[in-house]
Amino acid sequence: MRHPVHTHLQPEVNLRPVPDAFLQALEARFGSHCSTALVVREQHGRDESPYTNVPPPAAVVFAATTPDVADAVRLCAEHRVPLIPYGVGSSLEGHLLAIQGGISIDVSRMNRVLSINAEDLTVTVQPGVTRKQLNEAVRDRGLFFPIDPGADASIGGMAATRASGTNAVRYGTMRENVLALEVVTAQGRVIRTGTRAKKSSAGYDLTRLMVGSEGTLGVFTEITLKLYPLPEAVSAAICSFPSIEAAVRTTIAVIQMGIPIARCELLDAASVRAVNVHSKLTLREEPMLLMEFHGSPTSVQEQAEWVQEIAQEHGGQAFEWATTPEERSRLWTARHNAYFAAIQSKPGCKAVTTDTCVPISRLADGLLDAVAEADAAGLPYFLVGHVGDGNFHIGYLIDPNQPEERETAERLNHQLVSRALALGGTCTGEHGVGLHKMGFLLAEAGADTIDMMRAIKQALDPDHILNPGKIF
Amino acid sequence: MRHPVHTHLQPEVNLRPVPDAFLQALEARFGSHCSTALVVREQHGRDESPYTNVPPPAAVVFAATTPDVADAVRLCAEHRVPLIPYGVGSSLEGHLLAIQGGISIDVSRMNRVLSINAEDLTVTVQPGVTRKQLNEAVRDRGLFFPIDPGADASIGGMAATRASGTNAVRYGTMRENVLALEVVTAQGRVIRTGTRAKKSSAGYDLTRLMVGSEGTLGVFTEITLKLYPLPEAVSAAICSFPSIEAAVRTTIAVIQMGIPIARCELLDAASVRAVNVHSKLTLREEPMLLMEFHGSPTSVQEQAEWVQEIAQEHGGQAFEWATTPEERSRLWTARHNAYFAAIQSKPGCKAVTTDTCVPISRLADGLLDAVAEADAAGLPYFLVGHVGDGNFHIGYLIDPNQPEERETAERLNHQLVSRALALGGTCTGEHGVGLHKMGFLLAEAGADTIDMMRAIKQALDPDHILNPGKIF
Numbered sequence: 001m002r003h004p005v006h007t008h009l010q011p012e013v014n015l016r017p018v019p020d021a022f023l024q025a026l027e028a029r030f031g032s033h034c035s036t037a038l039v040v041r042e043q044h045g046r047d048e049s050p051y052t053n054v055p056p057p058a059a060v061v062f063a064a065t066t067p068d069v070a071d072a073v074r075l076c077a078e079h080r081v082p083l084i085p086y087g088v089g090s091s092l093e094g095h096l097l098a099i100q101g102g103i104s105i106d107v108s109r110m111n112r113v114l115s116i117n118a119e120d121l122t123v124t125v126q127p128g129v130t131r132k133q134l135n136e137a138v139r140d141r142g143l144f145f146p147i148d149p150g151a152d153a154s155i156g157g158m159a160a161t162r163a164s165g166t167n168a169v170r171y172g173t174m175r176e177n178v179l180a181l182e183v184v185t186a187q188g189r190v191i192r193t194g195t196r197a198k199k200s201s202a203g204y205d206l207t208r209l210m211v212g213s214e215g216t217l218g219v220f221t222e223i224t225l226k227l228y229p230l231p232e233a234v235s236a237a238i239c240s241f242p243s244i245e246a247a248v249r250t251t252i253a254v255i256q257m258g259i260p261i262a263r264c265e266l267l268d269a270a271s272v273r274a275v276n277v278h279s280k281l282t283l284r285e286e287p288m289l290l291m292e293f294h295g296s297p298t299s300v301q302e303q304a305e306w307v308q309e310i311a312q313e314h315g316g317q318a319f320e321w322a323t324t325p326e327e328r329s330r331l332w333t334a335r336h337n338a339y340f341a342a343i344q345s346k347p348g349c350k351a352v353t354t355d356t357c358v359p360i361s362r363l364a365d366g367l368l369d370a371v372a373e374a375d376a377a378g379l380p381y382f383l384v385g386h387v388g389d390g391n392f393h394i395g396y397l398i399d400p401n402q403p404e405e406r407e408t409a410e411r412l413n414h415q416l417v418s419r420a421l422a423l424g425g426t427c428t429g430e431h432g433v434g435l436h437k438m439g440f441l442l443a444e445a446g447a448d449t450i451d452m453m454r455a456i457k458q459a460l461d462p463d464h465i466l467n468p469g470k471i472f
Numbered sequence: 473m474r475h476p477v478h479t480h481l482q483p484e485v486n487l488r489p490v491p492d493a494f495l496q497a498l499e500a501r502f503g504s505h506c507s508t509a510l511v512v513r514e515q516h517g518r519d520e521s522p523y524t525n526v527p528p529p530a531a532v533v534f535a536a537t538t539p540d541v542a543d544a545v546r547l548c549a550e551h552r553v554p555l556i557p558y559g560v561g562s563s564l565e566g567h568l569l570a571i572q573g574g575i576s577i578d579v580s581r582m583n584r585v586l587s588i589n590a591e592d593l594t595v596t597v598q599p600g601v602t603r604k605q606l607n608e609a610v611r612d613r614g615l616f617f618p619i620d621p622g623a624d625a626s627i628g629g630m631a632a633t634r635a636s637g638t639n640a641v642r643y644g645t646m647r648e649n650v651l652a653l654e655v656v657t658a659q660g661r662v663i664r665t666g667t668r669a670k671k672s673s674a675g676y677d678l679t680r681l682m683v684g685s686e687g688t689l690g691v692f693t694e695i696t697l698k699l700y701p702l703p704e705a706v707s708a709a710i711c712s713f714p715s716i717e718a719a720v721r722t723t724i725a726v727i728q729m730g731i732p733i734a735r736c737e738l739l740d741a742a743s744v745r746a747v748n749v750h751s752k753l754t755l756r757e758e759p760m761l762l763m764e765f766h767g768s769p770t771s772v773q774e775q776a777e778w779v780q781e782i783a784q785e786h787g788g789q790a791f792e793w794a795t796t797p798e799e800r801s802r803l804w805t806a807r808h809n810a811y812f813a814a815i816q817s818k819p820g821c822k823a824v825t826t827d828t829c830v831p832i833s834r835l836a837d838g839l840l841d842a843v844a845e846a847d848a849a850g851l852p853y854f855l856v857g858h859v860g861d862g863n864f865h866i867g868y869l870i871d872p873n874q875p876e877e878r879e880t881a882e883r884l885n886h887q888l889v890s891r892a893l894a895l896g897g898t899c900t901g902e903h904g905v906g907l908h909k910m911g912f913l914l915a916e917a918g919a920d921t922i923d924m925m926r927a928i929k930q931a932l933d934p935d936h937i938l939n940p941g942k943i944f
Contacts, residue, residue: 122831428672
């Protein structure tokens with residue numbers, strides 16, 4: 001049943017025509033909100049993926065409203081020109097690369113928080129709102145939005161990739177936290193996919209179909225999200241371990257006991273070292289769990305006591321606590337910057353990043369073998385993980401001018417993903433497929449399942465104008 | 473943007489041909505596992521919906537394995553004969569009625585729990601396993617599955633209608649608790665839609681597309697679910713209120729404070745009375761909240777104290793506690809039987825059941841006006857509600873031989889749904905659309921959104937053999 005896994009070092013580029021009449025119509029409609037300047041196009045034609053040398057889009061439209069997006073999509077539909085929605089450009093998987101040409105629709109100016117319904121714990125935002133901006137907007141209502149990928153990503157991009165982050169172990173991912181969407185379809189129609197009701201059995205779950213569709217089924221113009229009350233008490237702790245294995249086994253025990261831990265992050269010694277340099281910290285340069293507990297004061301204390309006991313059984317050092325908001329914020333900022341810190345530890349490098357997620361009982365198998373293989377290969381790497389979910393990232397640091405480093409990294413990636421699939425896991429926990437994981441997705445889902453995805457794509461976007469060539 | 477709401481008192485029946493060659497091929501393949509006996513066909517041609525007089529399916533196949541289902545679907549595909557998956561027959565919305573003829577595929581013999589992964593908190597079952605059977609199978613591993621519609625429904629049917637129940641306020645619905653599916657497509661292919669990983673960004677979310685698709689996109693043959701550790705401590709309480717309004721306002725305050733209550737159910741005085749008769753209880757016949765708290769002993773105590781305080785502020789009577797498993801089980805069994813208890817309170821009646829769900833801040837508006845309208849109409853009714861989710865059911869008790877009662881009930885239903893939509897809610901929180909809510913779905917979602925659903929249906933089932941004529 002399993003298909004062989006192929007990883008292409010460069011994507012296939014197959015530019016489709018962008019008629020002059022289309023560009024003229026675009027400029028007539030958008031004026032100064034449409035740019036064909038090379039520097040602007042180049043900025044919108046790259047992301048954080050390891051790919052290089054893909055030509056930039058032919059133009060960039062800066063949309064400010066839903067009608068802007070709808071008009072841009074209608075023009076693309078009329079001329080069969082591809083379009084790629086653009087938020088902040090933090091994709092790791094090549095989602096933003098214009099491999100079939102066309103235009104970029106930049107929604108970063110659609111950055112208004114439209115309505116906060118504090119009583120219902122919901123908020124509706126435009127897609128260009130970033131996660132930090134959203135949290136600033138709702139904090140004084142005593143609320144927060146937990147999904148936090150490393151970058152200060154846009155909510156639109158997070159919904160499009162089904163993103164998660166450090167809080168997912170308790171609060172779920174974008175899958176669980178998007179309630180409804182306003183979407184511009186491939187025909188340029190504006191539809192709504194749900195209501196603000198907490199649950200619904202009203203027809204096909206188009207919201208969940210759109211979440212994770214990576215810009216291939218529609219362009220999101222409004223997003224309604226769940227919010228959560230800021231916990232009465234929050235406590236963060238770090239704990240060092242003699243080995244990655246000890247940290248992983250601690251995590252597995254915590255999850256299996258059903259302790260409602262809010263965050264449970266693993267950093268290997270290399271990541272801690274990079275974070276120390278980047279964020280001027282003095283953390284012990286050993287494998288480390290960075291944890292957080294949310295709840296009432298008594299519940300937080302109870303959770304912390306249980307976890308300390310489990311950690312101790314696995315050789316964990318005494319916990320160090322960060323109880324003030326400032327200390328906690330410093331630690332979590334350092335964690336969120338781990339990716340950039342690691343990149344900076346090898347000047348000029350790019351990272352080939354893995355993203356497997358396995359059932360928690362298989363986490364030790366999946367992770368420790370990957371570490372052994374990376375050590376044997378001799379390529380510098382860092383490891384961070386949302387281990388409470390069974391999800392971890394190894395970033396192999398490669399010199400983009402040394403093709404053999406890229407090849408080594410992709411070989412390690414390939415071994416790691418194959419193992420994750422054999423363990424009942426997925427090739428991507430939160431980054432999406434984009435270009436980089438298309439071969440892995442086929443191996444994971446099988447040809448018949450991909451056929452169903454293709455049939456849906458064909459039905460909703462028959463001219464393949466919406467971010468074509470991605471996912472499958 | 474809103475469309476007028478139409479409710480049809482009887483579904484349009486439009487039987488498609490069932491060729492003799494098809495029936496012969498079916499009997500050759502299934503032998504005694506295929507029945508054309510009238511009593512068997514009639515049993516599979518009805519459900520708990522208010523519809524009557526729809527002809528039964530032409531045959532019933534009793535599938536025992538995935539290849540059985542795949543072969544039956546392939547025969548249907550070859551002869552373009554409709555098919556309807558059948559679990560226990562507890563649909564409230566006409567899902568099981570063979571309005572275009574064809575056959576019923578009964579999966580109740582596919583009732584094996586295939587694998588329990590206690591360490592990962594997952595289980596894989598066949599679709600005919602019922603919720604009670606599942607809980608019996610996992611209890612001695614210290615686990616439970618929280619989704620509990622009133623009937624002892626099949627897991628397949630629960631997944632197909634995106635069901636929920638009394639625990640959804642804390643544990644979510646089938647949307648959040650189905651991890652992966654094995655599905656037989658309209659072409660008779662067997663596909664898998666996910667893995668056992670807790671989260672994934674691997675392509676379109678076919679699992680969530682299938683959950684809630686009401687048998688119109690595929691037949692489920694295996695279902696992988698999340699499980700939860702049995703809480704260390706559980707406490708249930710009942711509290712009577714001077715009015716429905718006081719009970720509703722208590723609920724709203726509890727949810728808005730973020731108290732992690734596990735169950736929060738409203739029963740009106742009529743429901744309590746029916747339950748008392750049916751289950752030989754002596755509950756105070758006033759509006760009542762039936763609640764449950766899960767967690768560590770200290771957390772349960774803390775939650776209970778907060779809720780008692782809130783209830784008292786709204787005129788709630790002192791809590792009565794049910795702390796032993798036997799007492800709790802008795803109370804919850806009574807709650808689950810409320811529907812049947814109410815039906816029995818008016819001999820020979822059928823219930824026209826509503827299922828709106830609104831944002832919690834609008835619950836009092838949505839519910840109290842509906843109660844006033846029902847009181848004014850003079851038709852007997854009962855009200856039960858998963859009010860912690862903003863979801864409640866009014867069951868109007870009608871004599872099926874008195875058309876004017878049915879008309880009154882549908883008028884009340886219509887008013888109630890229109891109000892819920894205006895309040896930002898949905899026409900169905902957990903029962904599904906089936907036949908009964910097709911007009912409401914159009915009003916809720918709009919024609920362009922329904923067009924997208926139709927396009928997906930057309931792409932995946934071009935000959936419309938999978939439960940045709942339902943949802944839209």
